[in-house]
Amino acid sequence: MAVRGIRRHRTTALAALLTLLVLAGCSSSGSDDSAATSDNAAGGVAAPAEAGGDTGRVPEQAGAGAADTRVDQRSIIYTGSIQVKVDDVETAARDAVATATRAGGFVGGDQRRSVDADAVAELQLRVPADRFYAVVEQLAGLGVPQRRQIDTQDVTEETIDLDARITSQRARVESARRLLAQASSIGDLVTVENELGRREADLASLEAKKRRLGDLTALSTITVTLVGPEASTAEEENQLGFLVGLKGGWKVFLTSMTVLLTVLGAVLPWLLAFGVPLGALWWLSRRRRRSRPVAPAPVAPVGAPPPAGVSAPPPVPGARSAP
Structure with missing residues (x-):
C-alpha cells in the first residue's frame, strides 16, 4: 500500500508538471522577452561565449554580471563606401583585392564593366573591424x-539582450528534457517531445541571430567603386549647363555614328552581292533604250484634206483662210 501511494504521488506530481509545461508553452514568446528583460535588470548571468567567439563581443564583469560598455569593448557594425577615379581600373581592382587579403579579409562581391577608359569596377570587401579605417585609407x-561615406551601428544592447535570451531558453530546454526523462505514458511523452522540439527550435533561432550579429561586428563591409578617367559619375549626370549638354550631345553623336557604321558594315556585303549586278543591268537596259532610232512622225502638207476617218478641226474664230 505504501508503494502504491508513492507511485500515485509521483504520477500526480508529473501531471502537475506537464500542466505547467503546457501553460508555459502557450506564452513562451512573452515569457522569453520578460525573462531576458528581468535578467538584464537584475544583472543575471549572461550566456557564455560561443565556440569560436566573435570579435567585438561585450565581455562580462566577474561577480557583478554587468556588461563592460567601454568604447573599445562595444559591439559596433562598420560599413563604408568609397569611389575612386583611377587611370587603370583593372590594375586598381587587383590592388584593392590584395589590400583586403593582406588585412585578413576577402572579396564578397565583384562587378566590372571594361570599356577602355570608361571602365567601372565595384568591389564589396569584408575586412576585420580593427582594420577598417586602415583599409579605407589604403x-x-x-x-x-571622389566620394566617401562611413556608417556605424552600435549593437551592444542587442548583443546583451540576445545573450540573456539564449541563457533563459537553454534553461527551458533543459527543464523540458528532464520532464521527458520522467514521462511514464505515451500521451505525456508526445506532449513533452513536442514542447521540447519547439523550445529547441527557438533556441536555434536565437543562436543563429547571435552568429549573424557576430559576423557583422567581426567583419566590416567596404564597397569600393573604381572608375576610369572618362567614366561619368552620378554627380556629373545630375549637373546642368551648356558644357554638360555639349559633352552629352557629343557622346550621343559618337554613339549614333558607331551604330550607323555598324549597320552600314552589316548591309555592305548584301549591296555588293545583289546591288551591283542589279544596278549594272538597269544601266545597260537604259542605255539600250536610248540607242534605238526613233521614226519621225509624218507631216501632212498645208491645205491637204485630212486622212479618211479623221475629221477636220473646227475653224478658229477670226482666223483667215489661206488664199
Missing part, C-alpha cells in the same frame, strides 16, 4: 577619391 590612395 583604398583612397589608389587614385583620386
